[in-house]
Amino acid sequence: MIGTGMIGRDHIRRVTDVVTGAQVVAVTDIDVERAKEIASTIDARVLPTGHDVINDPLVDAVVVTSWGPTHAEYVLAAIAAGKPVFCEKPLATAAEDGLRIVEAEQAFGRRLVQVGFMRRYDAGYRAMKRVIDSGEIGAPLLMHCVHRNQSVPQTYHSDMAVQDTAVHEIDIIRWLLDDDIVSTQVITPRRTANRFGHLQDPQVMLFETSGGVRIDLEVFVNCQYGYDIQCETVGETGTVRLPDPADVWLRSAGQLRTGVLQDWQQRFAAAFDREFTEWVASIADGRLCGPSAWDGYATALISDATTEARHTGRVVTLARPDRPAFYAT
Template sequence: MRDLRIGIIGVGVMGADHAERVVRRISGARLVAVSDPDLPRATTLAESLGSSSAPAAGTGDGDAIRVIEDPLALIGNAEVDAVIIASPGFAHAEQLMACLEHGKPVLCEKPLTMDTESSLRVVEAEHKLGRQLIQVGFMRRFDPEYAALKQLLDSGELGRTLLLHNVHRNKTVPESFRSEMIVRDSLVHEVDVARWLFDDEIARITVRAPKPTGLVADGVLDPQLAVFEMASGAIADVEVFVNFQVGYEVRCEAVAEKGSATIGLGVDVLTRRAGHWGGAVPDDYRARFGTAYDIEVQRWVDATARGEIDGPTAWDGYAAAAVCTAGVQSLQEGRPVEVEMARRSEVLG
């Protein structure tokens, strides 16, 4: 079979990282086109990767990568078999609908869309096609540590899982990263983690904020503390702090009837020198979850070749959007908010 021909929409930090990944580390795929409003950035990336000298991976044989200004034109291009969407969230709904219209498999970075209603429309449109084309980029499911934790909890060795404790800290974020974005763009990962590890829906969410750090703009509530109440009665809590200053840190502890398990401690390399001991804290998510992204994209490519998806679905993206919508309301109103979702059986049959 020929390589899957991939087009990438949005080549900012995440999209450029995916482009380099497809070219250099993913087998069975070839990057053929990119699209971004910043044409010089897209052109520079396409030229640098298209002239790569790594023939064993993707376009590394020197194939030209096209720059297509209009993202909808990229989706409709006959030379593009599948699409990675790494554009801003506000553009996702239109681009996802175009992928469905053209029958193009798509790996969409979170969020699926910016609100519950448009996410549900995407789910319904995909369902009408009679086949799944959308995979959502919740890459933590592919991280070896998270995967091992999931396997342990599912084995029943520790009994029923009762609690999850999560920490999600970034070194810094842009000044444009406002309070609501902390919920929709950061906390959303823990929303998916909780749903996945518990295999259950979040019924109620509470998001509160202490006195904010003095290192953010006026009006930004950072850090935040969220509590998820699962439909089964289990509970998860999350600390999100996106201007932590130290580095990128993600931890998860599951507490069960017969024990607990913790991941993300960063103890794989521990040094002792000059009267100190410790290890390194990465600057951003690409270092911590680089392997997870590699696994995610490779499995997406392999599944697409089989006519399947192998990861979080459009429904998972819709569920996360519903929880985050309730989370923003909780943050604004200072109270628990019930998560309003359509019944899965009524939407998907």
């Protein structure tokens, strides 16, 4: 495990307590004391750097949860070592680094990289995917998406609405529709008073796929009431909508109400568990089948274009990249 921050700790707990067939044997973090603390609870060794973890002979596979700008370096090193590597998003903070990873993996000759787009493992999104693929609602025409956070820290800036938040929707749109985004635009409505002065919030992102599907995505990271993820696909003969997380309905004091989850860890806990369970099983089978380096690269291209669209106020078009045959399945 390279990185023992919040999500790194969560994945360490997941591998240790939830997944069978895997054990955390080595960790590293820029905060050495934090790494030592968590290593002591799981009988793992603390190594000086991510490269030491990758090259350790006892390490069969690597999980990268370090600071985003370091991801490409560690993923490339894992490929060079011939070890499967799970990389939390983003695969790379620059599209050119994502392309380097794609090229390195193809040169190695088989898939080693999986990217942490956990929504593909959510039961609701998987059900939506089955409906869309079945043709039950006809050809998709429109998609409406919402990504709301209760609040964000002061370090969150306007570009992160795309680079850190909307990347999940960008990937899930590509996956649900089996299509690529070829144009992007950002609209900035009136700002909420519940945000820091440097932050544009909310933002509305408009996408179009090569097949002509139009998507609107609301990113609102200071909505105050909770963590709320919504998605609806409108087809020629019907619609399919992502269900809200199951909760009880309470009738009391003249009201009917239900709860709203407050963070992503609650909302996608089961998806994270399934993601790691399937990843470990795929390593044992010798056939990775989760989100690929190509998916990480394609998402980085769209993220870069959407960031440009926000800064320029223009519609930015992208040429649909040619997916290599290496990533065809």
